[in-house]
Amino acid sequence: MEGFDEAKDVLRDVSNNVDRAFAHDGEADSSDGTVKPAGVPREKGWTDPVPFSYESYNNKEFTDWAGVAARYEWKDEYGDIGPRSLELEEQLFNDDFIPRAGNRFNELKMSGQEEPYSVQIESEAKLQPVATVSCFRSSGFYFTANMTQFEEAGIHPVLVENLHRCLYAWPTAIQCYTIPAIHEERDVIGIAQTGSGKTGAFLIPILSKLMGKAKKLAAPRPDIAADWNPREHAVRAEPLVLIVCPTRELANQIFDDARRFCYRSMLRPCVAYGGAPARFQREELQKGCDILIGTPGRILDFMKQPHVLSLRRVRYTVIDEADELLQADWEQEFKHLMAGGGKFGADALSPTQCSSVPVSDHMTVADMNEDSDHRYLMFSASFNKECRQLARTYLSRDHIRVRISRPGSVVRHIQQIVHWVENPQKKQALYDLLLSLVPTRTLIFVNSKQEVDYVDDFLFNQGLPTTSMHGDRTQREREDAIRSFRTARCPIMITTGVSARGLDIINVMHVVNYDLPRASQGGITEYMHRIGRTARIGNEGLATSFYNERDEDLAPDLVKLLMESNQTVPDFLQVFKPSDATLSFDDDTTDSEADQAKTEAEAGTFGWSRDGDDDDNGANDEGEPAEEESQWGRPTINKDDDGW
Numbered sequence: 001m002e003g004f005d006e007a008k009d010v011l012r013d014v015s016n017n018v019d020r021a022f023a024h025d026g027e028a029d030s031s032d033g034t035v036k037p038a039g040v041p042r043e044k045g046w047t048d049p050v051p052f053s054y055e056s057y058n059n060k061e062f063t064d065w066a067g068v069a070a071r072y073e074w075k076d077e078y079g080d081i082g083p084r085s086l087e088l089e090e091q092l093f094n095d096d097f098i099p100r101a102g103n104r105f106n107e108l109k110m111s112g113q114e115e116p117y118s119v120q121i122e123s124e125a126k127l128q129p130v131a132t133v134s135c136f137r138s139s140g141f142y143f144t145a146n147m148t149q150f151e152e153a154g155i156h157p158v159l160v161e162n163l164h165r166c167l168y169a170w171p172t173a174i175q176c177y178t179i180p181a182i183h184e185e186r187d188v189i190g191i192a193q194t195g196s197g198k199t200g201a202f203l204i205p206i207l208s209k210l211m212g213k214a215k216k217l218a219a220p221r222p223d224i225a226a227d228w229n230p231r232e233h234a235v236r237a238e239p240l241v242l243i244v245c246p247t248r249e250l251a252n253q254i255f256d257d258a259r260r261f262c263y264r265s266m267l268r269p270c271v272a273y274g275g276a277p278a279r280f281q282r283e284e285l286q287k288g289c290d291i292l293i294g295t296p297g298r299i300l301d302f303m304k305q306p307h308v309l310s311l312r313r314v315r316y317t318v319i320d321e322a323d324e325l326l327q328a329d330w331e332q333e334f335k336h337l338m339a340g341g342g343k344f345g346a347d348a349l350s351p352t353q354c355s356s357v358p359v360s361d362h363m364t365v366a367d368m369n370e371d372s373d374h375r376y377l378m379f380s381a382s383f384n385k386e387c388r389q390l391a392r393t394y395l396s397r398d399h400i401r402v403r404i405s406r407p408g409s410v411v412r413h414i415q416q417i418v419h420w421v422e423n424p425q426k427k428q429a430l431y432d433l434l435l436s437l438v439p440t441r442t443l444i445f446v447n448s449k450q451e452v453d454y455v456d457d458f459l460f461n462q463g464l465p466t467t468s469m470h471g472d473r474t475q476r477e478r479e480d481a482i483r484s485f486r487t488a489r490c491p492i493m494i495t496t497g498v499s500a501r502g503l504d505i506i507n508v509m510h511v512v513n514y515d516l517p518r519a520s521q522g523g524i525t526e527y528m529h530r531i532g533r534t535a536r537i538g539n540e541g542l543a544t545s546f547y548n549e550r551d552e553d554l555a556p557d558l559v560k561l562l563m564e565s566n567q568t569v570p571d572f573l574q575v576f577k578p579s580d581a582t583l584s585f586d587d588d589t590t591d592s593e594a595d596q597a598k599t600e601a602e603a604g605t606f607g608w609s610r611d612g613d614d615d616d617n618g619a620n621d622e623g624e625p626a627e628e629e630s631q632w633g634r635p636t637i638n639k640d641d642d643g644w
C-alpha cells in the first residue's frame, strides 16, 4: 500500500532500539498447535501467531494472578533494612520486560537552563526543586560525579538503592518538584506528559517519607515469613497509603513499581482490583498492608468488610489518572473513599460536608481516618473541570500545582502520521501498514469491543501474531493478553480505550488508531493518552491514525495538536488549521474566580456526570460469586458504542 513510506522511515530509525525481548522471544512455541502463518508476515519477520488455548484455559486451576506476585516479606528481627533475596531481586529488577529509559531521556531532566518543556508551579511558598547535574551513561548505568540526585534529595537510602536497581539515574522534571513538595507535607496536583514518570513522582517521596517511620506508623502484622496460617494470624489491613486508579492493569503496574521500591523495607504493598477472585487479594491484605493500590469498586467492597480493611491509618491518598477516574459516575463511592481516608473523618467535617458525606452502613466512625495531617495528591497528563472540583473540595488551600508542559500536550518523541482511510478499506490498510514496517510491538486502538474481536480475527487469520483485550473479557483473559503482549509472544495487541491510560509496556514502538476516538470517548484527550503508550521515558515511537470524514469532529483539535508538536498536517486536514495561525488550547487546570465562588456555595458536592468504567466493578468474573455482592454494580461506559 502506498502512502506509508514516511512511517516506514521513522520506524526503521526508531527500530535501532528494537527490543531485546522481541529479538530473543522471536520464535513462537509451536508445540501447542501454532498456526502456520499465511506466509507473507513470516517472510517480513513477524513471528507465528499463537492461538489462544481454551483447553488449558478451562482446565487449569489458575492461581497466578498479577495481584499475588511476590513481594519482600519483612521479619520482626530485621533492623533498619532486611537482607537481600537474590531470587526476588532477579524477578523485580532484572526481568527482560521491564521498560527502561531511552536515548532521549536526557531531554526529560531539569538542566536548570532552558528546558525543552514549560514548567509552571503554583505554590504559596517557594518550592526548591531537586537540583540536577550532568550525568554520563556507561554500560546501562548513569553516573554523576559523586552521588545521585535521589540521594541529594534526601530520599531514604533503602529506596535510593532500589532506584539504582531500577536504573533510575536522576529524577524527571515532575519528580524534581514533587519530591520536595511531598517532603514538605503539601497536597499536590501533578500534571505532566505521558511516560514522564508520574508514578515515581508520588511513590518515591511518599515511600521515602514512610520508610524511616514504618515501625512506628504501621499496623501490627504477623511474621508471615516464619509461619503463616490465615486462621490464626490474619490481621486487618490498615494501609498508610491509598492509591486509586481507573483500570485494573494500571493498578497492577503501580503495584509492580511499589514492589520494586519497597524491596528490603518493612513497607508491604497490596493491590485490590475487580475481576480476579477476591479471596486471593483478601488473603494478601490479611498478611498486612501498608500501601494499598486499587480500583475503587474492589477497594470499597473490602471496606465493607471491616475485619479485612480499614482506612483509619491512611496518611496519603493518591488519585492517579484523576480526570479519567472522575469521568465515571462514582461520586458517592469517591466520597466513601475520601471519607475513609481523611480530613473528612467525623471530627474534621464541616457541617455542610457532614451532610454530604454519608458514613457507610458498613463503616463505623471508629474506622474512619484518625489522622488530620493527611495529604491528598492528584496526578494525570490531562485535567478537567471535575478534577478542579475534586481539588477544591479535598485538597488543602495551600496545595502545590506542578505543570510540566501544557496539560494535554503530546510527547515530542512521537512521530504522528495521519492517513485518509475509508472505513471499508481499514482492514486491508492495517495489514499493509503492519507488513510495511519492521516488526515491533504494536498497539492498535479501535472504538468498540466487537471491532476488537473482528480486527483480531482478521489479522490472526492473515498470519499475524495478535492478541486482544477489552472490558468484556474475563480478568484472566485480560492478564493473559497483557502478558503475551509484554513478553512479545503476541507483539500486536488490539484493544479499546481501556488500555489508553497508564499502560507502560516495554518498547511499544507503534500505536495505531484504527479508529480515532470520538468526542464522546474523550476526543483529543483520549488521542493523546492512546498515543502516549509509545515513546515513554525518553524512547521514540510512531503513531499512525486512520482518518476519514466521520472523524471531522476531532479534526480542529487534532490539527492544533499536530501543529503544536511540529508534525506534518496532511492536505485533507489543512482546512481545519486555525485561521489566525495561533494555537489556543482550553486550559482546564486553573480555577476561575467563578469556580472559587462556586466552591464556597457547593462545599462538598461534586459535578461528575459521565458514566463510568468497567474496571471499578469490584465483582469477580471468574465464575465464583464475589464474596459480598458489590453494591456498585457494573457501570456503563461511554468510551465506545457498547462499553470497553
Ligand SMILES: Nc1ncnc2c1ncn2[C@@H]1O[C@H](COP(=O)(O)OP(=O)(O)OP(=O)(O)O)[C@@H](O)[C@H]1O
Residues within 6 Å of the ligand: 099, 100, 101, 167, 168, 169, 170, 171, 172, 175, 192, 193, 194, 195, 196, 197, 198, 199, 200, 380, 381, 501, 502, 503, 504, 532, 536, 537
Ligand atoms: N527517574 C526515572 N528514571 C528512569 N526511568 C524512570 C524514572 N521515572 C520513571 N521511570 C520509568 O518511566 C516509565 C514511565 O513512567 P510512568 O508510567 O510513571 O509514566 P506516567 O507519567 O505515569 O505516564 P502515563 O501518563 O502514561 O500514565 C516507567 O517504566 C518508569 O519505571
